[in-house]
Amino acid sequence: MRPTVFLDRDGVINRGRPGYVRRPADFEFLPGAVEGMRRLQDAGWRLxxxxxxxxxxxxxxPERQLARIHDTMVRGLRSEGVEVAEVYYCPHPLLRDCPCRKPRPGMLLAAARDFGVNPRMAWMIGDKVLDVATGRAFGCRTAWVGPRDWRARFRAEVRPWHPDVVADDLLGAAKAILRRGSAEDPRGSHDKVTA
Structure with a gap:
């Protein structure tokens, strides 16, 4: 069974923007994101x-515009030799009760059905507390990423969720994941890394 890394998009792969990434021209890869994804892929991880x-x-x-944004992202990754198995998204507003909106694990469960993902062989990488909570709800290990000042603002909120890895960015998280492998207990030790 192939190990899987689930990745949040905004703030992990690309630079988030005030008022959302609304068009393909707004999409900008974060430094180290493509390299981190490439390292995971080259080690056999599904993205x-x-x-x-x-x-x-x-x-x-609009959904058509979101599809264009995701197409821009996927093509940009492919041009760097990185293949994404799938992009799942929840379009529902915050106040709507749906099973797919993080921190609920609906998107991860859909991927588990589609690709046969074993939670014990998976990681969730995100920059928000809800990403860490989503990974825990699914039963996989988690990496919380973001600049130190960002993490300092939310440290108390994320602490109860016990992220397995804390890193400055996706590349730092990828390095830590590759050091740890795929078959650990999700409640294992925690790495604090910076990249």
């Missing part, structure tokens, strides 16, 4: 993107 995109539910970014 799956899971992202809340409530701007679509609010009609701020």
């Amino acid at each position: 799956v993107i899971v992202t809340n995109q409530d701007a679509t539910g609010w009609k701020l970014v």
Whole structure:
């Protein structure tokens, strides 16, 4: 069975923007993101993107436009030799009760059905507390990423979720994941890394 890394999009793969990434021209890869994904892929990990995109539910970014944004991302990754197995997104607004919006694990469960993902052989990488909570709800290990000042703002909120890895960015998380492998107990030791 192939190990899988679930990746949040905004703030992990690409630079988040005030008012959402609304068009393909707004999409900008974060430094180290493509390299981190490439390292994971080259080590045999399946890459799956899971992202809340409530701007679509609010009609701020039509679904066709979101598809163009994701196409830009996937083509940009492919041009660097990185293949994404699938991009799952939740279009539902925050107040809507749905099973797919993180921190619920609906998108990860869909990927588990589609690709036969074993939670014990999976990681969730995200920059928000809800990403860590999503990974825990699914039963996989988690990596919480972001600049130190960002993490300092939310440290108390994320602490109860016990991220397995804390890193400055996706590349730092990828390095830590590759050191640890895929078959550990999700409640194992925690790495604090910076890249």
